[in-house]
Amino acid sequence: MPFPSTPALLAVTGASGKTGWRVVQEARRRGYSVRAILRPGSNVPEGLEGAELIRLELSDQSALQQALAGVEALVIATGARPSIDLTGPLQVDALAIRSQIAACRAAGVKRVVLVSSLCSGRLFHPLNLFGLILIWKRVGERWLESSGLDWTVIRPGGLRESEEGLEREGLRFSGPDQQESNSIPRRLVARVCLDAVEAPASIGRLIEITSSQDLPPSSLAQWLEGAAGASPARA
Template sequence: MASTVAISGASGKTGYRIAEEVQRRGDHARLLLRATSQPPDSLQGVDQRRLSLMDATALDAALEGVDALVIATGARPSVDLTGPMRVDAWGVQRQVESCLRVGVRRVVLVSSLCAGRWQHPLNLFGLILVWKRIGERALESSGLDWTIVRPGGLSEREEDLDGEGVLYTPADQQESNSIPRRLVARCCVDALQTPESIGRILEVTSSMDQPVVGLQEALASW
């Protein structure tokens, strides 16, 4: 039977691709969006719920009846340096708390390579890597069935992806390199379909030199 997968941050460049991949695999996507979010035309007609992550009642109602949540929210670059704290730490924590209240057991979080690092140029934006790790820890300690996907630098490239392999490693093994958002979206959906990914941090980057290996096969060699 088809599952219903909620995707928060589904108006974002990774989030909308996750929603597309969920639909493409025959499951139902439910988009969690804020009032001003603008999802792409490709998601017109898909179930949408508009809410603030700080509104627990609205968040609970939006998660009612879903089988899994993929968290693809992330602070957008801004002069407001509190964004990473509000979105990448508190926002994730609120979503985890809502899953616990509503009974959504399966959660995949899109985080970042180097999450938890204090000394890193990306931290010039509101200590984002530090707040991302706090968000990750809220999920890790929740008792939920979680997977954390930590991508490298994200690209918009959509061409020639079928021959491009993903390098999956456990936490704190990779520091650089990149991956197209489409492949991150596929990793998230693969994780939902791979019970062996529960309780794991997956660092992901990709390259044409990397053999194409499925997530389950990659995890078997860890």
């Protein structure tokens, strides 16, 4: 059964992506009802069983608003992939975020967790060779921050596919622009996103996360408790 603070219905955009389907799967394990939102042409990966699947373009405001009707929280797991189309990051990491914000407002969805990236907003970074991806991610973050919604931004480090030894991975949490590198399994990112949905103390925070087997066990709740005396940090 869900935790007492768990919304009855959670939506996940980018649900066919490598992080998105894990968010859906972890949410189902926690007892959420999940509305998985996918692009029309995307393949349906394993892991979406039990979720309601909705296909739409994020630029279709009417369809997106309808898909978010009755939803109590949204996890945005969309993200541009390296491509010869250098406008992809602008479209996916900025303009699509604005579309989702507008749809949330229209549908009455207040709680939003966005999966972004470590080093978001940094100009001099190799990832920016792919259409200034980190610059556009920061634009999307800023739009969410000024949206009036109850937002949390999760900035993971390099994303790992492997799920071996997850129980031995310790998490490192920080405020914005505190971590430079290191990585984290996508599965742990998915779990932290849901922890953030369930933690009111994460609202209004940019949270960077990486992991290592050299770190002691830690949780978002523990980190938030230690950070309770500080104002929500924004870059």
